[in-house]
Every structure is written in structure tokens, then in C-alpha cells.
Amino acid sequence: MKFLLNTGSTIDEGRLAKGGNKYSEEYKKECAVCWISPEDFDLLGCPEKVKVTSTDGRYSIVVNTKCTDRVMCGNIFMPRAIWSNVVVNPWTFSTGSPLYKGSPVTVEPSDDEVLDAEDVVLKLYYGGE
Amino acid sequence: MVVKNVVCPVCGGSCEDIQVELKDNSITVKNACKMGNGKFQEVVSEHRIKDPMIKKDGKFVKVSWEEALDKAAEILANSRRPLLFMGSETSCEAQEVGLHMGEYLGGVVDSNATICHGPTCMGIQEAGLPTSTCGVAINRSDLNIYWGTNPLASMPRHMSKYGLFPRGYWTKRGRFDRKVITVDPRKTDTAVASDLHIQLQPNSDYELLNALLTILNGKTPHHSVEQVTGIAISVMEEMVDMMLEAKFGSINVGLGAGSSFGKHRNIEMALNLVKELNNNHGTKFRIGALRGHCNVAGFNQIATYLYGYPFALDFARGYARYNPGETSCVDLLREKDVDAALVLGADLVGHTPADSAKYLCQIPMVCIDIAPGPTPSGADVLLPGVIDAFECDGTFYRLDNVPVYFEPFTDSPFDFTKSNEDTMKQLFAKVKELKEKA
């Protein structure tokens, strides 16, 4: 299903990131998450995990789901962190700032493993090719 | 001993009223929010990066400060087009050395200021900035608008210090003298605490601002705007009425406006709305960016007064050029247009899109940081960072561009460097040595 991805801070994301805990389980639990509205969550079949894929289809990331009425139908939210930034649209429209808010993405249920932050760097970025 | 009036180096709020009591292995902090407190605990944390390191065969090896610094200087001096990324979690003084080093090397110097409120700066260049300091907002504002921002998560004390609760000269009853409107596609805690929540569709800020301007001018916008923004025209009219009833309004824009479709044009439209309110409608408004990172405003200020441009400065031709989209870090990395990088006090690997982050991991990278994370993992040389405002003095610029001088409450834990400014200066001296030898 197609969605618009919104990314942003959450208070615990801030607390953990600023406290230097980006490689902690707690940070992963807070940030490797996709917030989905109850209607869309039902349509997706109430999955525990989803694979979010970037606009151009080149990058995907698997994260846990959180069903919440804080987001509207058709939108998803992910805390700003390495997981969400894997799928953020890298084009900056000649401003230097990527589309951290409002990137079109695809979401599908997944059974794959949710990577640790360090593994995202090592597996996806570092010698990933 | 309790130290008072410590400045918090975490978000653009630069709270200057923190109380700290440092004991052997613990630190007690008063007045800071959850996020600020997290960073204060870094002074005594176990995971602090304490040793200079070089990556050999894919693994970090502890080396002497001299060896690490030599290697870092070598990477920069041998690069044909280095990117120097001066993060926000450090002082203007350290960023200034980075700007001079970029000029010397003919590289590109950029900062969090770009991926944060870069589009806001560009909007201001288009339309001018009708603004004031936060002090004016405290004393005067009876309406507070949070546009595309959730300060309860990004600047947790904004509401209590500047936005909603503070009692000022004409706002003696604090919250009771103020109304709050939040414009956000998400039902955030800030939105829940507001008098009016405009839950617009993402990427429709420009259309909504345009519609508000139309209503302000006494006309009814085309009905299609309801479908585009998801907001009924009657609700927009209610918002305009609240704005017109206000004696003094304060608009705080976040990344919701500058980071979504429309980018700097969204900001330009918001600035035009404020100008219209001020010029023709008998009310007064200010607008300001809510700057989530510590010293992003500082980079804009010093880069502008030293070289004429607020971010994305390219020195390849020997003088500064500014062309966001070409000379800005995400674009340079995505297009593989630099061949080495220095990252100071920022998690660039964690906070740029995959194409850029991946390339950054592939080129030689020097990183100055305090704790493990994606950018230190991707680095080739890792230099321990000193925490500004805790362990050394310097200057930050607050969200409203007010400079705040800070003094430390403890010393640098290292004998090889006193501050990030010191590290940058030592590195620059080595780079010059190598360049001159060549």
C-alpha cells in the first residue's frame, strides 16, 4: 500500500539519542517503528512488522508497527532515526534538505528481522554492495 | 558543589538555568528536560568515546592522539574535494575553524543548518524576516501558533519558557492570557494541548497558507483547497479570526513546513502572511524558526558574517559559492561529488537518506564525536569529542539568534585536547603542515 511518510522527533528518541544510546535496545524499540492509523492497520492485516520501501524502490527497511489514531489514514510516521532515513526521499528540490516529511513510500507486511542500528550501517551502508 | 546557570547544549532553546551537581560517578541535574538530562548524563557515562581510534582492516584500533591526528590530516590534505560538516552540537568557535579550513582546502563546508532549517533560510532570503526575540513573545504574545512542529518532543521547554506558560509584562496570567493553534498532520501532544488543531494533509502547507492569505484579504478561497489540505474553509476562517483577534501573535515554524513539498516556498508564503497581518490588519505578529538542534543558528550566523552565505559554502574556486542543491551535503554525497569528509558533532550517517549515508561510509571519513553511533561506526578516524558547555566555554546562538556565551562546570577529560575548537585548530595546523610540505 502507498503512504506518505512523516518523520520527526519523539521525546524518548531525543532522550536516547542525546544520551548517546543510539546502539541500545531501548532506542531500537522506540525508533524502529512505523505508526499506522487503525484503518490502514486493518487493511494491512494487523501485521507485527512491516517493510517500508522508498519512493524509487531501491531501499527497504523492516520495522515494528504501532497502531495509533495519532496519524491520519494514508499517512505513516516514523521517529527520526537511521531506520526512517533509509527510506526518506534523497532529492532536495534545490534546497539541500531532503524530504523528511511527505515522502511517498510503500508499506507491506513482513516477517523479516528488524535490524539493529549498527547492522543498518554495516549491512546496508558499509560494503553493502 | 552545585553549579547554577549552566547552559544546556542540546536543543536550540539553549536553556541557561540548569543546576548541576557533579560527584565522582554521578551527576544530578535540575531544571533540564528529559532530552537535556540525557546529555548531561554523558559526562559520567560508560559509553563515552575516550580514545582516539583508526580503522584498520575494518576494525577500530586504539592509537595515540598524534597518530590519529596525523591520519585525519592526511585524509583531508590528500582530498581533492573534502566535505567539512560542522555539526550543531558544538560551539561557533569550533565551527569557525572548520569554515577557515574549508576555505584553505578549497572544500565544501556545510552544517545541520541545511538539513534542518535550510529551506527556512532560503524562504527568508526571498521574503525577509518579520521577527523578534523570544523575550518579546513572552511579554506580548496572546496567540501562539506552532506550524509543523511538536515542541513537546523537539524543544521540550519551549512551551514553558517561551510559548505558552510564561508570565510577561502584558501576559501576566501566563497560559490564561494565551491561545494556541497547532498546524500538524499528526495528533501530537502539542496538538492535544492546543485550542485549535489544524490537521492538514502532508505536503499541503503552501495551499493552506495561500488560502489563509485569501481569507485575510476578505475573499473566499476556491473550494478545491478543502480537498487538497483536508481542512474545511470554515475552520480556516476560524483560524484567521483568532489571528485577527490577537494583539500580538507568535508563529513558530518547524520542519513540517520546510521539510515537505514546497520547501522554501512554504516559508516564503508564511512570511508573506505575517507581513500582511502586520501591514494591513491592525495586529502584530512575529515569526521564528523552532530550531531543534543546539547551535544550528550559530552556523548560519558565523558563516554569513564570515563568508556571506548561511550554509552550503563551496570554496572550490577560492571564494565562497552558495548553491543549495549543488553545494549542500546531502546532494554532494548523493551525487558522489566529494572524496573525503570531516564530521564534527553530528550523526550524518544516521540522519541523511540512504544514498548519501552509504557514500559517506565509503569515502575516507574523520569523525569527532562523544558516543557510539552510526557516524562513528562509518568513520576511518575517530577523535574523542569534548562536550561544549560542560567541559569547555564558547558561544551558541539560541533559536531566536541571540548569542549565548557558556562556561563549563568541569574540565575536558582529555590531556590532548581542551575543546572541539582546540581539536579543530590542532588538525588545521597539521593539514597546513602537510600541504606546505607537498
Ligand code: SF4
Ligand atoms: S529545552 Fe532544550 S535546551 Fe532546554 S533543557 Fe531541554 S534540551 Fe536543553
